[in-house]
Amino acid sequence: MPPVLVIARLTVQETSRRRLILALIILTLIVVGFSAWGFQKITTVTNRQGVVIPPEQVALITSQLLIVVTFMYSGVLALSAAVVAGPLISSEVESGLLLSILARPVRRSEIVIGKWLGLAVLIAMYAAGSAFLELAAVDWATGYVPPHPIQLVLYVGMEGLALLSLGLLLSTRLSGITGGVIALVAWLMGWIGGVVGDIGTGLQNDAVAKVGTITHTILPTDLLWRGAIYALEPDAFLATMRAAGAAARANPFFAADPPPILFLAWVAVWFALMLGLSILSFRTREI
Amino acid sequence: MAEVKEETRAAAPEGAAASTHPAIQTVNLSKRFGKTVALAGLSMTVPRGEVFGFLGPNGAGKTTSVKLLLGLLKPTGGEGWLLGRPIGDLETRRRIGYLPELFRYQGWLSAREVLALHCELAPLPRSSWDDEITSALETVGLTDRAADRVGTFSKGMQQRLGLGAALLGEPELVFLDEPTSALDPVGRHDVREIIRGLASRGTAVFLNSHLLSEVEQVCDRVAVVDHGRVIASGSMDELLGGAAVKVRVGGLSAADIGKLSSFGDVDDEGDQLTFTKLKPDRVPDLVSQIVALGGRVYEVAPRHQTLEDRFLQLLEEEEK
Numbered sequence: 001m002p003p004v005l006v007i008a009r010l011t012v013q014e015t016s017r018r019r020l021i022l023a024l025i026i027l028t029l030i031v032v033g034f035s036a037w038g039f040q041k042i043t044t045v046t047n048r049q050g051v052v053i054p055p056e057q058v059a060l061i062t063s064q065l066l067i068v069v070t071f072m073y074s075g076v077l078a079l080s081a082a083v084v085a086g087p088l089i090s091s092e093v094e095s096g097l098l099l100s101i102l103a104r105p106v107r108r109s110e111i112v113i114g115k116w117l118g119l120a121v122l123i124a125m126y127a128a129g130s131a132f133l134e135l136a137a138v139d140w141a142t143g144y145v146p147p148h149p150i151q152l153v154l155y156v157g158m159e160g161l162a163l164l165s166l167g168l169l170l171s172t173r174l175s176g177i178t179g180g181v182i183a184l185v186a187w188l189m190g191w192i193g194g195v196v197g198d199i200g201t202g203l204q205n206d207a208v209a210k211v212g213t214i215t216h217t218i219l220p221t222d223l224l225w226r227g228a229i230y231a232l233e234p235d236a237f238l239a240t241m242r243a244a245g246a247a248a249r250a251n252p253f254f255a256a257d258p259p260p261i262l263f264l265a266w267v268a269v270w271f272a273l274m275l276g277l278s279i280l281s282f283r284t285r286e287i
Numbered sequence: 288m289a290e291v292k293e294e295t296r297a298a299a300p301e302g303a304a305a306s307t308h309p310a311i312q313t314v315n316l317s318k319r320f321g322k323t324v325a326l327a328g329l330s331m332t333v334p335r336g337e338v339f340g341f342l343g344p345n346g347a348g349k350t351t352s353v354k355l356l357l358g359l360l361k362p363t364g365g366e367g368w369l370l371g372r373p374i375g376d377l378e379t380r381r382r383i384g385y386l387p388e389l390f391r392y393q394g395w396l397s398a399r400e401v402l403a404l405h406c407e408l409a410p411l412p413r414s415s416w417d418d419e420i421t422s423a424l425e426t427v428g429l430t431d432r433a434a435d436r437v438g439t440f441s442k443g444m445q446q447r448l449g450l451g452a453a454l455l456g457e458p459e460l461v462f463l464d465e466p467t468s469a470l471d472p473v474g475r476h477d478v479r480e481i482i483r484g485l486a487s488r489g490t491a492v493f494l495n496s497h498l499l500s501e502v503e504q505v506c507d508r509v510a511v512v513d514h515g516r517v518i519a520s521g522s523m524d525e526l527l528g529g530a531a532v533k534v535r536v537g538g539l540s541a542a543d544i545g546k547l548s549s550f551g552d553v554d555d556e557g558d559q560l561t562f563t564k565l566k567p568d569r570v571p572d573l574v575s576q577i578v579a580l581g582g583r584v585y586e587v588a589p590r591h592q593t594l595e596d597r598f599l600q601l602l603e604e605e606e607k
Contacts, residue, residue, distance in 0.1 A: 010393070013396075095391045096390065097391045100452060100453075102359055105381050105409070286361065
């Protein structure tokens with residue numbers, strides 16, 4: 001097996017043996033169970049006249065609640081990615097764990113890519129697995145299925161990968177705690193930057209709207225989150241919100257459009273840049 | 288240090304001739320961390336199959352030297368070769384074993400899994416893994432704990448495991464950085480036996496240590512490093528300068544003692560004179576001379592200078 005895959009396997013093995021995967025599975029099952037129970041309750045809600053609300057209204061409420069639940073999932077994924085990626089390399093440099101490995105015929109780039117790959121597999125599995133369970137639960141409870149479930153998984157997964165990539169880059173130079181905290185703050189700042197951009201769009205103020213664009217360019221996590229939101233929005237809801245005009249766009253849980261193709265291309269470049277910088281940074285680090 | 292062979296500066300050609308290149312060769316290898324000089328021009332040659340001791344007090348630059356040779360640090364000056372290839376060469380690492388001073392292994396893996404990981408990264412043919420791992424575990428005395436997680440190991444056991452990992456694949460050169468720092472006397476004895484075993488099969492060993500008795504017992508040659516500079520080097524005999532002779536004597540004046548300087552360096556400690564660099568066959572002449580000068584000889588005893596004596600002496604001279 002090539003060294004890069006050995007390192008990737010080792011990374012997966014470590015998270016598994018440290019019971020991180022088990023903890024995430026148990027937590028996810030608990031959340032899915034609770035949310036299934038909660039979503040099921042929506043179908044029994046009555047209006048002022050004591051009549052059960054119609055299926056269209058159930059679908060609308062479910063779609064909006066599902067966006068909030070997905071926000072929690074994406075948050076857990078982003079937090080986990082940042083916390084795990086932060087010490088990914090730095091802790092092994094500090095402890096000396098990498099000394100004996102780097103004395104083998106292993107390139108530093110293989111360590112970086114292998115670790116990224118290992119965690120990327122876990123993030124992808126978590127994004128796909130948790131989305132499948134949650135959407136299945138919602139479907140069972142309410143009969144609602146969001147319009148673009150595959151895109152949802154892709155956007156949420158990529159948001160996690162973005163945090164992983166940033167955390168890994170920081171991990172090549174900074175201590176685990178410092179790198180993890182910076183990645184988390186960057187993620188939150190990215191979200192706030194996106195909200196500020198929305199306000200600019202709502203006010204039709206180009207200068208303020210640019211804050212969102214710049215934020216998305218530096219750290220595309222919020223842009224990817226917007227993609228996930230868009231994947232969850234039913235057409236009827238979208239049409240209503242679009243008809244409400246620009247002011248309705250100033251909402252952190254609404255996306256009028258999917259991320260532009262050009263921006264998605266930039267995201268691909270961004271990932272390549274992060275990995276490239278991580279490799280360069282680690283290659284020049286003295287151990 | 289004087290043994291540098293400039294003609295081998297270029298990378299050695301592959302093939303049979305490559306095995307004739309020294310295990311380690313450096314020319315003015317230097318390392319600075321900002322303004323701090325960690326290593327100031329290390330020049331040395333370690334032949335194949337030799338056990339080379341690298342001595343020095345804490346912070347002298349020993350571990351820095353090992354890391355430079357292994358390509359974990361980048362030199363700020365000079366050059367170096369391992370097994371005839373420039374330092375940092377990826378392929379050469381297939382033929383090298385390394386036990387770091389800061390030994391740490393994956394606590395979530397078993398000892399056998401850690402060794403299998405190193406077999407895979409080395410990389411060794413998969414068909415040889417079982418034999419290699421079994422042999423390494425047996426050599427370092429961890430056979431009974433092979434299936435246990437490394438996280439449950441004591442420091443000494445982790446160091447043994449690291450030593451086992453360094454022995455995988457019959458390397459041609461092994462770097463041992465303070466290999467007995469966490470071991471008990473039995474473990475230290477075992478390590479000495481392992482080093483002797485490596486030497487007997489032609490493996491060169493670069494032993495970094497500040498445990499002088501350990502170095503004295505197993506090394507063919509040593510270098511003493513302090514403040515990033517090599518202050519002495521050579522074979523054990525060369526470094527210790529032969530035996531010294533201690534003479535307990537009375538009735539000699541300072542002038543009389545001066546007349547004895549032809550027998551070697553004299554250290555006058557009152558009623559005791561120590562002659563260094565005195566050959567044993569000249570001891571009767573020395574006694575005759577003392578008696579001729581009117582001195583009374585109470586005791587003549589050869590004294591073997593230990594590496595520790597010499598080491599402290601070298602450091603004292605360096606301080607001056």
